[in-house]
Amino acid sequence: MDKIPVEFTLNGQKKQIMVFPNDLLINILRDELYLTGTKYGCGIGECGACTVFINDEPVLSCLTLAASVNGKEITTIEGLAKGNELHPMQIAFLKNAAVQCGFCTPGMILTAIALLKENPNPTEEEIKEYMRGNICRCTGYVQIIKAIKACASEQNKVKR
Amino acid sequence: MQTNTRILAKEFEYLAPKTLDEALNLLNVYKDKQLKIIAGGTDLLVKMKTTDLNVDYLMNIKGIEELEYIDTEKGLKIGAVTSLSYIAKEKKVKARYSALYESIHSIAAPAIRNMGTVAGNLGNASPAADMIPPLMVYGAKIKLLGKQRERTILVEDFITGVGKTLLEPDELISEIIIPEVDVHSGSAFLKKSRVKADLSKINCAVYIIREKNICKDCRIAFGSVGITVLRANKTEHLLKGKVINSELINRAALEASLEIKPIDDIRSTADYRKAISRTLLKDCLDLAWSRVKN
Numbered sequence: 035m036d037k038i039p040v041e042f043t044l045n046g047q048k049k050q051i052m053v054f055p056n057d058l059l060i061n062i063l064r065d066e067l068y069l070t071g072t073k074y075g076c077g078i079g080e081c082g083a084c085t086v087f088i089n090d091e092p093v094l095s096c097l098t099l100a101a102s103v104n105g106k107e108i109t110t111i112e113g114l115a116k117g118n119e120l121h122p123m124q125i126a127f128l129k130n131a132a133v134q135c136g137f138c139t140p141g142m143i144l145t146a147i148a149l150l151k152e153n154p155n156p157t158e159e160e161i162k163e164y165m166r167g168n169i170c171r172c173t174g175y176v177q178i179i180k181a182i183k184a185c186a187s188e189q190n191k192v193k194r
Numbered sequence: 195m196q197t198n199t200r201i202l203a204k205e206f207e208y209l210a211p212k213t214l215d216e217a218l219n220l221l222n223v224y225k226d227k228q229l230k231i232i233a234g235g236t237d238l239l240v241k242m243k244t245t246d247l248n249v250d251y252l253m254n255i256k257g258i259e260e261l262e263y264i265d266t267e268k269g270l271k272i273g274a275v276t277s278l279s280y281i282a283k284e285k286k287v288k289a290r291y292s293a294l295y296e297s298i299h300s301i302a303a304p305a306i307r308n309m310g311t312v313a314g315n316l317g318n319a320s321p322a323a324d325m326i327p328p329l330m331v332y333g334a335k336i337k338l339l340g341k342q343r344e345r346t347i348l349v350e351d352f353i354t355g356v357g358k359t360l361l362e363p364d365e366l367i368s369e370i371i372i373p374e375v376d377v378h379s380g381s382a383f384l385k386k387s388r389v390k391a392d393l394s395k396i397n398c399a400v401y402i403i404r405e406k407n408i409c410k411d412c413r414i415a416f417g418s419v420g421i422t423v424l425r426a427n428k429t430e431h432l433l434k435g436k437v438i439n440s441e442l443i444n445r446a447a448l449e450a451s452l453e454i455k456p457i458d459d460i461r462s463t464a465d466y467r468k469a470i471s472r473t474l475l476k477d478c479l480d481l482a483w484s485r486v487k488n
Contacts (some may be wrong), residue, residue: 056203058201077200078244092305092308099252102235102254102256167303167306
């Protein structure tokens with residue numbers, strides 16, 4: 035098996051690397067590019083811990099071939115903050131105690147950002163429905179839902 | 195067998211054609227080799243991580259723009275690599291193909307729906323595939339392309355067993371064709387699963403054409419209760435041409451529970467599936483019936 039070239043944008047920066055055909059995006063991000071915010075949870079697409087954005091859409095990096103991201107834009111949890119300024123969703127998670135061990139958190143935050151982009155004012159039911167692919171073992175989800183609601187109302191305040 | 199889902203242990207050659215022509219050429223060149231087509235990868239990569247599946251060449255068709263479209267002029271024509279979330283956002287799907295819309299929303303979670311495709315759901319041919327019952331009741335067909343040929347097959351005929359289809363090694367699924375629904379029709383899809391993000395214990399799709407109180411035509415399909423998705427032919431026959439009332443629906447529900455062929459597996463038992471199929475059919479029929487616009 036020979037390595038093949040892949041070119042993509044990662045958190046705003048152009049990258050050009052060589053990967054094996056069977057390299058998974060999650061492992062390239064974590065092991066080769068040292069971005070360990072994206073977590074390995076189950077490897078089969080059921081927990082959401084490996085969520086990243088590809089062209090602004092949440093996808094599962096444990097089921098994405100690194101070779102397949104050629105020409106795409108990838109955003110990981112590390113790409114949300116602007117310098118020292120956290121993303122509003124990150125702030126909401128911290129302010130509402132939605133982070134315990136933190137393992138599910140990157141996936142939760144990215145998915146929640148995608149939710150608010152699609153539906154800026156979701157009901158609790160809509161939040162639970164959208165977030166159902168992200169599993170948490172610590173919080174019982176209550177504070178996570180609260181954080182998402184808080185972020186939504188913050189963002190809607192700003193719009194007015 | 196020890197599985198390691200952190201990595202893909204299999205070694206293979208990666209092919210990424212940019213055009214349909216290129217893809218068909220490659221399929222022809224590699225038709226005697228172990229070549230698998232990948233689009234979203236949400237089923238295939240899981241299989242490659244957890245089973246003995248032998249893959250020497252992996253051909254990624256997600257990059258073929260010619261295969262990504264929804265044509266709503268007559269019925270629905272959906273390109274093979276169109277993502278499920280994109281399909282669910284198409285207004286005509288929500289408005290006229292309720293069963294398909296509901297089946298897409300019942301699948302996993304947003305991330306999976308951003309990656310997954312209808313062609314993949316069909317090609318993977320799991321009896322639990324959620325989009326197959328709706329596609330069956332709408333009379334959907336799929337187009338298979340090879341280098342020198344093209345054929346169109348009913349979804350119902352395409353799938354022959356668990357993970358088995360009529361797809362030849364030198365073919366790919368290029369398009370899903372769903373006919374226009376009748377003006378006086380309604381459809382519905384229901385699914386029972388452990389949690390909402392899970393695969394189904396049982397699912398059901400109904401398409402019904404109504405004239406006042408009479409069922410002019412109806413099609414019913416059940417998933418996860420046989421080696422393929424089943425059309426409930428006897429149940430349909432009970433209802434066709436008859437006045438719909440609760441007594442008839444109850445009889446149909448009983449017939450459906452006798453028609454399906456469920457087994458005990460990791461998700462549920464045959465007994466539970468038979469029992470719940472009655473409620474599922476009743477609810478699904480009621481919903482589809484009530485959705486018919488007068």
